Amino acid sequence: MKLIVANLINEALQSVPELLAAAADLDIETTVERTRDASHGDFASNVAMRLSKPAKKNPRDIASSIIDALGVNPMIASVEIAGPGFINFHLSPSAFHAELKFILDAGENYGRQAKKDAPKILLEFISANPTGPLHVGHGRHAAYGASVGNLLEAVGYPVHREYYVNDAGRQMDILGASVWLRWLEANGVEVSFPSGGYRGEYIREIAAEIDTATLVPPAASDVLAGLPLDAPGGDKEEYVEAIIAKAKSLQGDDGFDHIRQQSLESIRADIEDDLAEFGVTFDRWYSEQSLIKTGRIDDALAVLESRGMLYRKDGATWFPATKFGDEKDRVVVRENGVKTYFASDIAYHFDKRERGYHYLIDILGADHHGYVTRVRAGLVAMGYEGDTLEVELVQFVTLYRGGKKMQMSTRSGEFDTLRQLRAEVGNDAARFYYVMRSNDQHLDFDLDIATTQSNDNPVFYIQYAHARIARVFARAGESGMNWDQDNGRANLGKLTTSQEKSLMSALSRYPEIIELAAKNRAPQTLVHYLRDLVSDFHSSYNAHKVLVDDANLRDARLALYKAVKTVVANGLAILGVSAPEEM
RNA sequence: GCGCCCGUAGCUCAAUCGGAUAGAGCACCGGAUUUCUAAUCCGGUGGUUGCAGGUUCGAGUCCUGCCGGGCGCGCCA
Structure with a gap:
């Protein structure tokens, strides 16, 4: 939907040569954003302010000439200059009706896109040592990694999920x-x-x-x-x-x-x-032992050797990591002839690239951040671009029960396992809570809240909206008011209440949210969106009855609710949370 | 000591390459159901965005310094 506005601005710029030159380096789409305040319209562009400096003109003057050059588009109701030079776009109802119909047509594919020439991504996550069951901290890696993988796939990247098994040493x-x-x-x-x-x-x-x-x-x-x-x-x-x-x-x-x-x-x-x-699966479990057996470590070391990236000192073999910004050089083969963990890790990343994955994402615990520089250094030293390895760090999880912090430790055997957590709060609540916060924030996981089935618990709030809509459709059937979809589509103009307008606007944001969440590797963006969306839904539901006698209005509202149900289900699917038909 | 992450309402957190009056939930106060699921809704109270400078049309966001918290600095994995 954003593209409608961006294209319009682009066309307008074509007819204003002096601005066109100034805008050469500017991606217009990035100037268009949703407004925070409805009085500012539906979309706003700061293009005039951005062009102010290169064009050496007053932003409001630039905005004015862009508006004058705008063509007529039935999707746009009105355009105005506001504040320091924002251009505010009010979309016409037909624009939202078109999007709503698109949601109904696309169904579970709404929010998904194909991307041309997308690099194959190798997403490695969890990779917990196979010395015991996963604990609650790994659960966060699992939920986060799985959701990020789903987001990347939704926006068109082929994603290969891998778990590195540290089964040597x-x-x-x-x-x-x-x-x-x-x-x-x-x-x-x-x-x-x-x-x-x-x-x-x-x-x-x-x-x-x-x-x-x-x-x-x-x-x-x-x-x-x-x-x-x-x-x-x-x-x-x-x-x-x-x-x-x-x-x-x-x-x-x-x-x-x-x-x-x-x-x-x-x-x-x-x-x-x-x-x-837990709904988390991998395309491959990559064994460190296999890395050794297949000679992959020796291959990687040979590559480094051939590029002059190894030296001997004190009986050990060293990698000159300081040449690539690391604090100190690192040993790859110890004095006793045993290869270090770092050697395995270089070899593993070497192998990832050799297998044809051109973009690598590692999801690691925050305590591994010291490792990032040297692994990247290894790739660069072997001739790969350093920026094709992206590392997302996941901060620690602290469990609370009864307001008290719980201790977790693997060796002492006193940890709380992921399995115990799932049994206690359920997979849905666990998946949801794990990704509710940004991965770079510490997570306080309150067991008491996650287990309550009340309005304290956002996962139920969202699922409830889905179940409520399912119930409305069931009720419609029972009452002989089956949804006539064609009639609904023909009567979308009847959706005129403030709640319905907000809801249509919120629905149309979904693809933009998916794109943003994928780009930022930030499933919590989707979490917050879903909460906002269903909040609009619950408001509308409480304010206006759906199953009214007026069939035109009824079918139109059912169309709207069907679209809400679709978007909620699609969003929850990306988070790995179920969308129940009844609760 | 050096490096990375973080600091926003009483609590837990949002905030779109840097955008307009910093938003939600919880908590607290007051209301709504003869109605499609009240696991819901409506209204209200609540802020010097850790501190001090800087960059600019504009800073919670970018830069510098300081304060506070977490993590890391092995020929361990």
Whole structure:
């Protein structure tokens, strides 16, 4: 709808040569915006103010010459200059009627667009370590990433969703050792559980579930022999290492590997199930182990080497990250020959580009922000443009219950899991609450509010509008007043109340909101819009009865409500929230 | 110490490449249902946008400094 106004201004500029030159660098569409105040019309353009400097003329004079040059358009009712030089456009009712018909025609596709030559986007999110179930913080990543992916698809980008599984390295050994000890415990072999191990109850469950048929538990004396002291009194890392070494020597490398891989897969599969129930799915689960096995890390390091982007010092191999703005150079291969996590990460991003994704979005926890510079540095050093990696940081979530802050920590085993949260507040409320705030704001998640089914709870407020409309249509059928859509379309001129006008205007904003939310990676923009939209709906609903005797008015109102129902459902779908027919 | 994010009504938060009189919800006060779902609506109270400068037609938004909060600064992952 905005385009109607932008095109009109563009045409007008064609006939004012001195302004046309000044406007050469200006995208007119960006000068057009919705007004905040209805007295300013429907759209306003600040084009005259923007041209003031390059054209060296008074904004109001410029506005005046643009208005004089405007052609006649049936969609525009009137145009005026206001304030310092705004051009205000009042749209005619027919413009809104046309949009309303378009919504009815487009249905679930309303708000979606095709984009020519859109780059394929690889969206990586969550990527939580497979050492335990997802906790409530990961839930925010899930909800945010999924919604951003939906938004990007809605505006025409092909999106590939990926979860990077950190299934290599020491933490996997710790996981394997933790499960091993719990398995021994279940077989009557008691060993002091390491303070640096994974203590959660789920470890016992995994130990009970995995296939151990080929394994024989060692004697307790063999396990205990030569073990150092755990903290306090001893070193907790040293103790964990000793346990891992014991596991490997007593079960054999193959035996320990068996336990570790089964534990890993059990947890990964559990995460996948959890997310699927939450409505969050991935196109690929990318294993770090596979990155190693396929030689991808060596490939990436070879590329860096060939470009002179590696050097040796103190027995280690370094990447000169400071050349790309990082604080210090980074080790990629340690003195002991083991590649660092950073090497994997460079290789993973290298692989993303090699697979043909030209735009990468990583959604990371705010605590990873120090990582952004060096990963980008890695890409640049390999010859890729740094601005094709975008990182969105998600701030922390704090759970509140009864006004009290709750503690969350993975290793201590005292965390609240995403699964627990979903069970308590429901998927819809959880998805909604997670994206209600900007990702770069800390989120206070109040369990008491999310669980109340009252007007405190915005997700119900929006869903209720959808259910209410569904009920009106059901009622119409029961009362022999079935909606005659053609008649409704022919009588949209009957929608003249202030509430109906506001509602039509709000509906027509939806595509602009989707575009804005996608561009800013900001689902909360959509959340706020939906709340505003249904607020207009509830006002209209309370003020004017729909199922009136006048069939023309009735069918027109039903057309309007049908459009509201469509837009609410479309918006909620992007947020991953259901649109119930009844509540 | 250095770097990144944040600071808006009593509370939780909006605010469109920098736009017009900074808006919602909650809370508080007062009203609305013989009616299509009251999980709703209508009205009212509530602000020096952390502080101080700067940039310009115009600053919550951009720049500088300060104050306050969060996070990060490993040959960990």
